[in-house]
Amino acid sequence: DAGVTQSPTHLIKTRGQHVTLRCSPISGHKSVSWYQQVLGQGPQFIFQYYEKEERGRGNFPDRFSARQFPNYSSELNVNALLLGDSALYLCASSALVMANEKLFFGSGTQLSVL
Amino acid sequence: KQEVTQIPAALSVPEGENLVLNCSFTDSAIYNLQWFRQDPGKGLTSLLLIQSSQREQTSGRLNASLDKSSGRSTLYIAASQPGDSATYLCAARGDNFGNEKLTFGTGTRLTIIP
Numbered sequence: 191d192a193g194v195t196q197s198p199t200h201l202i203k204t205r206g207q208h209v210t211l212r213c214s215p216i217s218g219h220k221s222v223s224w225y226q227q228v229l230g231q232g233p234q235f236i237f238q239y240y241e242k243e244e245r246g247r248g249n250f251p252d253r254f255s256a257r258q259f260p261n262y263s264s265e266l267n268v269n270a271l272l273l274g275d276s277a278l279y280l281c282a283s284s285a286l287v288m289a290n291e292k293l294f295f296g297s298g299t300q301l302s303v304l
Numbered sequence: 305k306q307e308v309t310q311i312p313a314a315l316s317v318p319e320g321e322n323l324v325l326n327c328s329f330t331d332s333a334i335y336n337l338q339w340f341r342q343d344p345g346k347g348l349t350s351l352l353l354i355q356s357s358q359r360e361q362t363s364g365r366l367n368a369s370l371d372k373s374s375g376r377s378t379l380y381i382a383a384s385q386p387g388d389s390a391t392y393l394c395a396a397r398g399d400n401f402g403n404e405k406l407t408f409g410t411g412t413r414l415t416i417i418p
Contacts, residue, residue, distance in 0.1 A: 194347075223404055232308070232393055232408030233348070246403040280347055284404060292338065293404065295348040 192217070194283050194296035202302045203271050211266040211299045215283030221245070222264040223293065224256055225280040233280055239264055240286055268301075276303045306331045308396055310409035317384055318417050325379040325412045327394035332372045335397045338406065339368050339379050342391045351392075352379070384416045 195214045203209050215222050221240045225233035235248040239258035253269045262283075268275055278300050282293040307330045317323050327337070336355050340348040352361045352368040354377065360369040367380040377394055391413045395406040 221404060223406075225406075230410070232395075232410045233406075235405045235407070238404050246405050248405070278345070282348075286404065292350045292353050293406065294350065295340075297347040300345065 194281055194294050196279075196281050196296040196299050198299060199297065200300045200302075202304065204304050205271055205273060207271050207303075209268050209271060209301060211268075211279050211281075211301070213264045213266070213281030213283075213296060215262050215264070215281075216294055219283035219285050219294075220262050221284045221286040222258055222262065223282045223284075224264070224266045225282065226250075227278040227280060227298070229277070236266070271303045273303050276301060306334075306396055306398065306407040308394060308407050308409040310392075310394060310412050312412060313410065314413040314415070316415040316417060319384060319386060321384050322380065322382050323384055323414070325381070325392050325394075325414070327377040327379070327409055329375045329377075329396045329407075331396075331398075332375055333398070334372065337368075337370050337377045338395045338397070339366075339377075340393045340395065342393060342411070344391075348393065381414075386416045386418050389414055389416045 197212045223238040224236040227233040237256040238246040242258045256266045258264045278298045280298045282295045284291045309328045338353045339351045354361045354370040365382040370377045391411040393411045395408045
């Protein structure tokens with residue numbers, strides 16, 4: 191079975207540009223979450239979507255937005271990129287049927303902003 | 305606001321030794337506590353999930369414990385191997401069923417010396 195897949199794996203952008211990151215959850219999983227991991231730190235929660243609705247939002251500026259599609263895949267968009275947006279962006283999925291389900295993470299998209 | 309701390313930030317031990325990684329959290333109102341492994345530049349691999357009603361979970365050479373009242377969790381690794389070298393992250397999930405937000409610690413970078 192395919193795990194959580196993210197694309198692209200690496201991305202280089204310049205300040206002020208826009209970026210779109212994509213995530214496909216494990217088949218049957220309806221919940222997708224996004225995390226930002228800056229080098230040397232733990233991941234920070236950005237968004238969670240379930241059945242195309244936002245379930246949670248972390249402490250990130252409005253430059254960050256996301257959406258979930260009918261097939262449960264998701265996009266994370268970041269506008270007006272700053273140097274500080276350079277990070278590993280991780281997507282996670284779960285079935286969210288039971289309260290104590292594990293989250294399964296993808297390998298991430300490494301974003302470098304120059 | 306939940307805060308998760310992991311000490312030490314880095315640990316080196318000879319192969320074959322048993323070791324303990326520590327995790328503390330400030331808000332005891334959690335659904336579960338999860339331990340993850342992260343290899344350099346990679347995504348997260350779930351190791352163990354302890355529900356709030358449980359005291360411990362075991363998988364192979366790994367054993368994780370949870371003490372909600374004191375806000376602590378430990379990950380015990382028996383008979384360490386060079387392949388165990390990685391960063392280990394703990395994450396607390398809040399007690400709102402629909403919100404899967406995880407709050408991560410900054411991790412312990414473990415090196416097993418052959």
